[in-house]
Amino acid sequence: MSPRARAHAPSTARRPAPTTERGADKREAILQAALELFVERGFHGTAVPEVAERAGVGAGTIYRYFASKEALVNELYQQQKSRLLARILRDFPVAASAREQFGTLWRRMAAYAKEEPLGFAFLELHNHQSYLDADSKALEERITQFGLGFIAQAQARGDIRAVDPMLLVGIVMGAFIGLVRRSTECGLVLDDPAWTTAEQCVWEAIRV
Amino acid sequence: MSPRARAHAPSTARRPAPTTERGADKREAILQAALELFVERGFHGTAVPEVAERAGVGAGTIYRYFASKEALVNELYQQQKSRLLARILRDFPVAASAREQFGTLWRRMAAYAKEEPLGFAFLELHNHQSYLDADSKALEERITQFGLGFIAQAQARGDIRAVDPMLLVGIVMGAFIGLVRRSTECGLVLDDPAWTTAEQCVWEAIRV
Amino acid sequence: MSPRARAHAPSTARRPAPTTERGADKREAILQAALELFVERGFHGTAVPEVAERAGVGAGTIYRYFASKEALVNELYQQQKSRLLARILRDFPVAASAREQFGTLWRRMAAYAKEEPLGFAFLELHNHQSYLDADSKALEERITQFGLGFIAQAQARGDIRAVDPMLLVGIVMGAFIGLVRRSTECGLVLDDPAWTTAEQCVWEAIRV
Amino acid sequence: MSPRARAHAPSTARRPAPTTERGADKREAILQAALELFVERGFHGTAVPEVAERAGVGAGTIYRYFASKEALVNELYQQQKSRLLARILRDFPVAASAREQFGTLWRRMAAYAKEEPLGFAFLELHNHQSYLDADSKALEERITQFGLGFIAQAQARGDIRAVDPMLLVGIVMGAFIGLVRRSTECGLVLDDPAWTTAEQCVWEAIRV
DNA sequence: CATGAATGAGTATTCATTCAT
DNA sequence: CATGAATGAATACTCATTCAT
Numbered sequence: 001m002s003p004r005a006r007a008h009a010p011s012t013a014r015r016p017a018p019t020t021e022r023g024a025d026k027r028e029a030i031l032q033a034a035l036e037l038f039v040e041r042g043f044h045g046t047a048v049p050e051v052a053e054r055a056g057v058g059a060g061t062i063y064r065y066f067a068s069k070e071a072l073v074n075e076l077y078q079q080q081k082s083r084l085l086a087r088i089l090r091d092f093p094v095a096a097s098a099r100e101q102f103g104t105l106w107r108r109m110a111a112y113a114k115e116e117p118l119g120f121a122f123l124e125l126h127n128h129q130s131y132l133d134a135d136s137k138a139l140e141e142r143i144t145q146f147g148l149g150f151i152a153q154a155q156a157r158g159d160i161r162a163v164d165p166m167l168l169v170g171i172v173m174g175a176f177i178g179l180v181r182r183s184t185e186c187g188l189v190l191d192d193p194a195w196t197t198a199e200q201c202v203w204e205a206i207r208v
Numbered sequence: 209m210s211p212r213a214r215a216h217a218p219s220t221a222r223r224p225a226p227t228t229e230r231g232a233d234k235r236e237a238i239l240q241a242a243l244e245l246f247v248e249r250g251f252h253g254t255a256v257p258e259v260a261e262r263a264g265v266g267a268g269t270i271y272r273y274f275a276s277k278e279a280l281v282n283e284l285y286q287q288q289k290s291r292l293l294a295r296i297l298r299d300f301p302v303a304a305s306a307r308e309q310f311g312t313l314w315r316r317m318a319a320y321a322k323e324e325p326l327g328f329a330f331l332e333l334h335n336h337q338s339y340l341d342a343d344s345k346a347l348e349e350r351i352t353q354f355g356l357g358f359i360a361q362a363q364a365r366g367d368i369r370a371v372d373p374m375l376l377v378g379i380v381m382g383a384f385i386g387l388v389r390r391s392t393e394c395g396l397v398l399d400d401p402a403w404t405t406a407e408q409c410v411w412e413a414i415r416v
Numbered sequence: 417m418s419p420r421a422r423a424h425a426p427s428t429a430r431r432p433a434p435t436t437e438r439g440a441d442k443r444e445a446i447l448q449a450a451l452e453l454f455v456e457r458g459f460h461g462t463a464v465p466e467v468a469e470r471a472g473v474g475a476g477t478i479y480r481y482f483a484s485k486e487a488l489v490n491e492l493y494q495q496q497k498s499r500l501l502a503r504i505l506r507d508f509p510v511a512a513s514a515r516e517q518f519g520t521l522w523r524r525m526a527a528y529a530k531e532e533p534l535g536f537a538f539l540e541l542h543n544h545q546s547y548l549d550a551d552s553k554a555l556e557e558r559i560t561q562f563g564l565g566f567i568a569q570a571q572a573r574g575d576i577r578a579v580d581p582m583l584l585v586g587i588v589m590g591a592f593i594g595l596v597r598r599s600t601e602c603g604l605v606l607d608d609p610a611w612t613t614a615e616q617c618v619w620e621a622i623r624v
Numbered sequence: 625m626s627p628r629a630r631a632h633a634p635s636t637a638r639r640p641a642p643t644t645e646r647g648a649d650k651r652e653a654i655l656q657a658a659l660e661l662f663v664e665r666g667f668h669g670t671a672v673p674e675v676a677e678r679a680g681v682g683a684g685t686i687y688r689y690f691a692s693k694e695a696l697v698n699e700l701y702q703q704q705k706s707r708l709l710a711r712i713l714r715d716f717p718v719a720a721s722a723r724e725q726f727g728t729l730w731r732r733m734a735a736y737a738k739e740e741p742l743g744f745a746f747l748e749l750h751n752h753q754s755y756l757d758a759d760s761k762a763l764e765e766r767i768t769q770f771g772l773g774f775i776a777q778a779q780a781r782g783d784i785r786a787v788d789p790m791l792l793v794g795i796v797m798g799a800f801i802g803l804v805r806r807s808t809e810c811g812l813v814l815d816d817p818a819w820t821t822a823e824q825c826v827w828e829a830i831r832v
Numbered sequence: 833c834a835t836g837a838a839t840g841a842g843t844a845t846t847c848a849t850t851c852a853t
Numbered sequence: 854c855a856t857g858a859a860t861g862a863a864t865a866c867t868c869a870t871t872c873a874t
Contacts, residue, residue, distance in 0.1 A: 026838090041338040044252030048865060058839040063866065126335050129393075130249055144394060163405050164397075170390035171383040171409055178382015179375065185337075186352060188374040197371050201379055205413035234855090256848055257857090266856035268850075277848065442834090460668030461754055464869055465836090474835040476871075485869065543750050545809075546665045560810060579821050580813075586806035587799040587825055594798015595791065601753075602768060604790040613787050617795055621829035650859090672844060682860040687845065 027065045029055040031079065034072055039121045043073050043131055074133045080119040081139055084112050085146075098159030101150070102203055106176070110195040113180050121184065124177045144169070160206045168206050175202050235273045237263040239284055247329045251281050251339055282341045288327040289347055293354075295320050306367030307411065309358070314384070314407040321388050322398075329392065332385045352377070368414045376414050383410050443481045445471040447492055455537045459489050459547055490549045496535040497555055501562075503528050514575030515619065517566070522592070522615040529596050530606075537600065540593045560585070576622045584622050591618050651689045653679040655703065658696055663745045667697050667755055698757045704743040705763055708736050709770075722783030725774070726827055730800070734819040737804050745808065748801045768793070784830045792830050799826050 033055035037046040048069055052059040066072040088108045093100060113120040128136070151165040160168065179198055182188040241263035245254040256277055260267040274280040296316045301308060321328040336344070359373040368376065387406055390396040449471035453462040464485055468475040482488040504524045509516060529536040544552070567581040576584065595614055598604040657679035661670040672693050676683040690696040712732045717724060737744040752760070775789040784792065803822055806812035 042250065042252060042335060044250055045338050047863080049863095059865090060840065060867070061838055064837065069865065127250060127333055130253055161409065163409075164402065166390050166394055166396040167387065167402060167406055168409075170387040170396060171406065172386075174382045174384065174386015174389065175379040175413070176382065177386065178380075179378040181382065182374050182378035186374055188372065188378060194372065194375060198375055198379060201369065201371070201376075201413040204415075205383070205409040207412075255846080260857090267848090267858095268856055269854085271849070272854070457754055458666070458668055458751065460666060463867080468836090475837095475869090476835055477833085479870070480833070541751055543666060546669050577825065579825070580818065582806050582810055582812040583803065583818060583822055584825070586803040586812060587822060588802075590798045590800065590802015590805065591795040591829070592798065593802065594796075595794040597798065598790050598794035602790055604788065604794060610788070610791060614791055614795065617785065617787075617792075617829040620831075621799070621825040623828075671842080683844090684846075684861065685859055688858065693844065 026055070026057055026061060030057065030062055030065055030072070031076055034076055035080075035118050035122055038073065038076070038126070039118050042126060043069075043128075070131050070133070073128075073131055074136045076122065077128060077132060077136050078139055080116075080123050081136075081143065083116070083119065084109075084123065085143055087112050098154035098157065099203065099207075101154070102206075103199060106199040106202070107195070109176055110190075110199075113176075114190070120180060125181060125184070158208060161208055171205055172202055175205070234263070234265050234269060238265065238270055238273060238280070239287065242280055242284055243288075243326050243330055246281065246284070246334070247326050250334060251277075251336075278339050278341070281336075281339055282344045284330070285336060285340060285344045286347050288324075288331050289344075289351065291324070291327065292317075292320050292331065293351055306362035306365065307415070309362070310368075310411055310414070311407060314410070315403070317384055318398075318403040318407075321384075328388060333389060333392070366416060369416055379413055380410055383413070442471070442473055442477060446473065446478055446481060446488070447495065450488055450492055451496075451534050451538055454489065454492070454542070455534050458542060459485075459544075486547050486549070489544075489547055490552045492538070493544060493548060493552045494555050496532075496539050497552075497559065499532070499535065500525075500528050500539065501559055514570035514573065515623075517570070518576075518619055518622070519615060522618070523611070525592055526606075526611040526615075529592075536596060541597060541600070574624060577624055587621055588618055591621070650679070650681055650685060654681065654686055654689060654696070655700055658700055659704075659742050659746055662697065662700070662750070663742050666750060667693075667752075694755050694757070697752075697755055698760045700746065701752060701756060701760050702763055704740075704747050705760075705767065707740070707743065708733075708747065709767055711736050722778035722781065723827065723831075725778070726830070727823060730823040730826070731819070733800055734814075734823075737800075738814070744804060749805060749808070782832060785832055795829055796826055799829070 030051065034046070034051045037051055037054060040046075048062060049059045051072075052062055055062075062072065066075060088105060093104055096104070132140075147169050148165045151160065151168055154160045155162050155165070175198070179188065179190060183190045188194075238259060242254070242259045245259055245262060248254075256270060257267045259280075260270055263270075270280065274283060296313060301312055304312070340348075355377050356373045359368065359376055362368045363370050363373065383406070387396065387398060391398045396402075446467060450462070450467045453467055453470060456462075464478060465475045467488075468478055471478075478488065482491060504521060509520055512520070548556075563585050564581045567576065567584055570576045571578050571581070591614070595604065595606060599606045604610075654675060658670070658675045661675055661678060664670075672686060673683045675696075676686055679686075686696065690699065712729060717728055720728070756764075771793050772789045775784065775792055778784045779786050779789070799822070803812065803814060807814045812818075
């Protein structure tokens, strides 16, 4: 290890984002380029200079905004997960029936998958185990806990099957991701009617 | 070809597999080692000498059996896919009801996921897009076609929902994989009763 | 030129030093910061932005005052060498005995090493060969020539040994530097009595 | 930090040196090339591929023999220090007078400086503080302790001055190094008579 | 004048692949 | 056949220097 301590190279996970327009532009361009490439070839299959080139910046510039390739991928992960979560939770119909709540959840996920296909593909179609940091894992855990709570509540009301909530999460989320994967890899057309049909199918899997 | 292909790429497409006992041993050892490591760290995250070391062979030996790292991963993919397919199809109850056929399919996949967890994790928990060759994609396509045919048949008999078969494939396979993922990442316990419960749930999603 | 010279090397040899007060302040701050860091980590081990940060100026500002990192280190070298030389020569007792002259030289060097430890450490405890320019080498040569003249004079008077003056310079300067190094690296205490003792020892090495 | 643990890349400081002739050849060639370049431009001023090129090997080959650039420089340091120490200590005249012992020490160091000028320049003309590891520092400490013991013994017998032994070490070693430096940088001719003269001078500095 | 964001050539190190043994 | 030492292109990351503001 080099004995040279870089006073000007902060080691903390997140650099302070410059707030000028240009700075914000570059930061976003880098995140967008990384998103595209990580979806195409995976994290380990993407070289940092490739990200730089697609973002239209110099290779060194990436390190003004992100401490490392790992910091970049974690930022991307947390950004996308938060965005998905925010969409799902905004004014969630807490007082509605389980059936309606499920429909809302499903439609919001479908809207996200449609409007941000890269974000969704990045989040769900890849295996992040080898580079997620503690913050990212904590975020993931929070989301899971929220989902489990929601299910437990509905089970208490007798609206969905009284089985291990994690099992239901696996079925529902798995089915959703399976549909997206089929559309990406096998040409399944996921228009609104298709999403509606799928929603009705999956509801049958968990209803009482 | 991956964008990070090396300058001195191998010239021959597939090496003839030696047929002596020792040769077959080494070949299997290499495939097994690669399977373990690819599951742990992904394809791009695994170095060829690591595979060699875990297989207990010299690094050069791998190139006697596989033309390149990509050839190795494709062979592994095809081997595992074929093995899964064979398990599912062996004496498949072609004359049984759709309900029974579905149950058989589900139980065989569950048995495979239980008995060959590495093979299943490799096949379904990773994104292979960036390195699968034409043969692998063709095999995948064949399996999908088989599944679709099976579904169309059941739909014709009026046993399962009359919607785009691909959509049903996405739901069923996605749900299955979602369950395995939850067991890997969130500690969901997938014992026989859990698999049976899950099967009943998912059947509800596709039945008429 | 160093074999690792950058592709876009500066075009002008030496920038005209701004003469305003603020300019002079910054110039001094940069030199002081560079001195500290070069002593701590060496020339090649110190990054220009580090110097800027410690000096409290922007990285680009350094290039208003110095054409390049190499120009900066050479300026520092010449500044410190000149300062040491000035201290030694100010009102040097030209008419005194060789014994007294030697004592004066020794005491002045000791005072310098005590009062400007960074300057002394920079000058004598580091190897400058790979980045000193012609001017710096010429200055060094001038100092050596002065020392040799002084010794030749004393030899002519029969006060010190009649051997190659350069050999005596090597012994005296080497011994002095060796003492400082021992104090830096091995904890040798160099208080006034220690310096006096050392002076007596080293005089014995060169006296007739 | 990459999550990828390299099973085949040992992290320990010293790789097992291959014992075949070719392997030993390359290892020596690398050490020799590094020695030359570190003397010329310093550790931080030398790039690993430069070492490789001068050694006539591929850049990657260096990492078969040394875990890192730092491991290489430490190996070099310990090798040269041990070699110097061995030359000094071989059949050292333990029963001789202090005068004779000093002469022996001096002549042996002179022989080393003459026969292995690069090794000596590397050891004594450079500042190693920033990259020496614990082993190297321990070796240095052992040598210093040996020297101090030798001096204390001579002082007890009343043969050399009764002052802080570290001070005498500083003078003697410093004078020696000062002579070598003058020969390198100022053209001082260090033939046998010159070494003999110098030895007599320096003895005067420490004798009672 | 001063800045610091941006750059891209440079750094240490890794790794897919080859080939002499 | 099998090996593993050797390779050099590729990797993640750094830094001297420039220039728009």
